[in-house]
Amino acid sequence: MRLLTEFDASRGSAVYAAKNAVSYQRYTRGRFAWQIGTGGTREQRRSQGDFAEDAAVIPRIEEFITVARGVLTSGTYTFKGKYFEVLNGGFKGPLSNSPLPRIYLSGNTAEAYELSAKVADVHVFDGLPPDQLEAEIRKLEDLGERRSHPLHLGLRLSVLARESEAEARADAAHFPGQPVVGSYAQISGLLADYVKAGIGSFILAASPHLEEAYRVGEHVLPAVRRLITPSGRDAA
Amino acid sequence: MSIDIFWRIPTHGEPSSHRSRRPFRGDWFPGDDGQRQLGLAGGGDDGFSYIDYLAEIARAAEISGFQGGLLPSFPMTDEPWAISSFLARETRTFRFMIAFQPGFLNPVTAARMTASLQRATGGRALYNIITGGGGPQQLWWGDCVAHDDRYARTAEFLDVLRGVWSGGGSYTHHGKFYRVENAGLPEILAKESFPEIYFSGSSDAALVSAAKHADYYLSWLEPSVQLAEKFSRVKERTAQLGRKIKCAVRVDIVARATEEEAWREVSRGFENADPALVAGFKGGPGSTGDSVGAARQSGLRPRTLNSYRDLIIEPNVWSGFTLLRGGQTNGIVGNYQQVAEKLDQLVQLGADAFILASTPHLEEAYRVGEEVLPLVRGKSGAALRAVG
Numbered sequence: 001m002r003l004l005t006e007f008d009a010s011r012g013s014a015v016y017a018a019k020n021a022v023s024y025q026r027y028t029r030g031r032f033a034w035q036i037g038t039g040g041t042r043e044q045r046r047s048q049g050d051f052a053e054d055a056a057v058i059p060r061i062e063e064f065i066t067v068a069r070g071v072l073t074s075g076t077y078t079f080k081g082k083y084f085e086v087l088n089g090g091f092k093g094p095l096s097n098s099p100l101p102r103i104y105l106s107g108n109t110a111e112a113y114e115l116s117a118k119v120a121d122v123h124v125f126d127g128l129p130p131d132q133l134e135a136e137i138r139k140l141e142d143l144g145e146r147r148s149h150p151l152h153l154g155l156r157l158s159v160l161a162r163e164s165e166a167e168a169r170a171d172a173a174h175f176p177g178q179p180v181v182g183s184y185a186q187i188s189g190l191l192a193d194y195v196k197a198g199i200g201s202f203i204l205a206a207s208p209h210l211e212e213a214y215r216v217g218e219h220v221l222p223a224v225r226r227l228i229t230p231s232g233r234d235a236a
Numbered sequence: 237m238s239i240d241i242f243w244r245i246p247t248h249g250e251p252s253s254h255r256s257r258r259p260f261r262g263d264w265f266p267g268d269d270g271q272r273q274l275g276l277a278g279g280g281d282d283g284f285s286y287i288d289y290l291a292e293i294a295r296a297a298e299i300s301g302f303q304g305g306l307l308p309s310f311p312m313t314d315e316p317w318a319i320s321s322f323l324a325r326e327t328r329t330f331r332f333m334i335a336f337q338p339g340f341l342n343p344v345t346a347a348r349m350t351a352s353l354q355r356a357t358g359g360r361a362l363y364n365i366i367t368g369g370g371g372p373q374q375l376w377w378g379d380c381v382a383h384d385d386r387y388a389r390t391a392e393f394l395d396v397l398r399g400v401w402s403g404g405g406s407y408t409h410h411g412k413f414y415r416v417e418n419a420g421l422p423e424i425l426a427k428e429s430f431p432e433i434y435f436s437g438s439s440d441a442a443l444v445s446a447a448k449h450a451d452y453y454l455s456w457l458e459p460s461v462q463l464a465e466k467f468s469r470v471k472e473r474t475a476q477l478g479r480k481i482k483c484a485v486r487v488d489i490v491a492r493a494t495e496e497e498a499w500r501e502v503s504r505g506f507e508n509a510d511p512a513l514v515a516g517f518k519g520g521p522g523s524t525g526d527s528v529g530a531a532r533q534s535g536l537r538p539r540t541l542n543s544y545r546d547l548i549i550e551p552n553v554w555s556g557f558t559l560l561r562g563g564q565t566n567g568i569v570g571n572y573q574q575v576a577e578k579l580d581q582l583v584q585l586g587a588d589a590f591i592l593a594s595t596p597h598l599e600e601a602y603r604v605g606e607e608v609l610p611l612v613r614g615k616s617g618a619a620l621r622a623v624g
Contacts, residue, residue, distance in 0.1 A: 012345055014378065015378045047416065086377075094262070
């Protein structure tokens with residue numbers, strides 16, 4: 001199982017974040033990944049000790065990733081940017097050459113897309129209907145043509161799946177939040193449509209997470225795999 | 237009153253004895269970045285990694301009666317928060333002393349990470365707050381705050397950390413180094429206990445910060461008179477603030493059944509030490525940083541150095557440990573009784589806690605736990621535990 005850990009670029013030293021990642025990469029055999037966020041509104045950021053102006057948030061994420069990549073891939077790394085500075089940095093010995101954590105970024109502004117096109121491994125969309133999502137994906141792909149490696153697309157989605165649609169609707173009345181609601185077949189079909197639109201990574205959630213992990217794993221995912229496998233056979 | 241005794245977790249690899257720098261355990265080969273040894277079974281990837289060895293050490297130390305382990309934080313070490321989270325599931329009561337510089341994390345992130353670790357481990361996290369040796373190494377970490385300013389930052393960092401932790405969710409602070417507005421931990425995390433603080437640093441600026449914030453003032457081993465003076469100075473400053481502080485010593489030891497055996501270990505290590513290191517070891521400051529603690533140690537070095545005996549600075553104290561491995565240079569060498577007596581002597585000088593280390597940390601955790609700790613009398617005068 002891979003671990004996608006979420007934080008903001010205001011967390012502190014990018015060198016230290018990279019060092020933390022090295023130890024996790026070493027001992028999980030490369031299963032550690034980063035979801036780097038913006039920190040939300042100005043008030044939310046200030047409650048996290050982050051007084052960056054709005055315009056600085058995205059450039060700082062880019063610098064953070066640049067520095068992290070630098071110390072991970074070079075033994076003699078020097079960098080002086082607007083937000084981070086390193087002199088003769090870089091990890092040595094067994095700490096060297098650990099893979100940079102896979103980088104997941106989000107956001108639906110032009111600036112966020114530009115950043116993802118430049119530095120993300122995966123751009124994660126928030127739940128839009130598949131037809132609306134296709135337009136957004138095209139915007140991102142147009143930016144991504146300059147990239148040397150492919151940008152993968154992800155989707156974050158809360159789901160409420162039950163044996164029948166009626167059952168799902170009845171249960172949905174008890175839950176706060178706005179999951180997509182439907183029968184196993186409907187939710188599987190929806191996820192398969194997302195796959196056809198280009199989504200390769202899903203970050204799914206359903207409450208309570210323990211039981212629903214089993215439910216989704218047992219009833220939804222096998223059907224999705226069947227739908228997206230050309231021969232129709234179960235790819236799992 | 238009991239003495240707290242911690243062990244060190246060697247998150248920067250270690251050789252199999254004090255006698256030689258090789259072979260190294262795990263995948264660590266100093267000076268040879270290209271080499272990797274993942275296991276002893278033919279040198280191939282056998283599915284084990286260095287964390288498996290660290291887990292053995294933590295378990296050995298826990299079983300042998302150590303309260304916990306220090307997880308160092310140097311450029312070449314694995315990262316202590318990550319290591320703590322791995323070792324937490326391997327141990328039951330073992331406490332994780334995370335060496336930590338304020339420049340690493342913003343205080344709100346640090347509060348959240350620490351409180352989460354407390355929640356996941358039943359309160360087994362504590363800090364060794366270090367402010368940084370300065371010089372090029374600070375810039376390696378991406379930290380360019382000057383020496384005395386760094387201590388002011390450490391003090392402010394700890395203020396903010398406490399405020400965020402226990403300020404009821406609406407903590408606001410506008411300082412020289414940090415600003416937060418309406419900060420706080422989620423309720424479920426805020427009720428976790430604030431970690432104990434071991435504080436390192438020998439300069440005046442460090443003592444001031446320690447007096448205000450530390451539960452324990454932590455020093456390397458220094459000659460008795462010097463150490464007693466340092467402990468009384470920090471206790472005096474703390475008393476002026478109406479607080480109490482305890483003192484702790486971080487020290488390497490070589491303990492054997494006989495004193496001859498212990499010195500033979502040191503002697504063999506000295507003979508096998510890197511000649512360039514030995515040549516550069518004589519007299520004068522050995523560091524390019526602005527660490528006062530390092531200067532206090534290097535100032536003691538002899539002008540001539542022909543034998544390991546030239547580095548004996550007090551009975552059972554040898555000042556050449558950096559020739560055998562990195563870190564502080566003064567350590568205790570002797571038979572089990574002598575090492576225990578030396579530790580008791582330090583208790584008389586004011587020590588309330590120890591962080592001990594010896595190479596290799598796995599076997600030596602058992603040895604020290606079985607042979608030395610039962611002989612330490614502590615403050616009560618009676619042995620901590622029955623011998624045998």
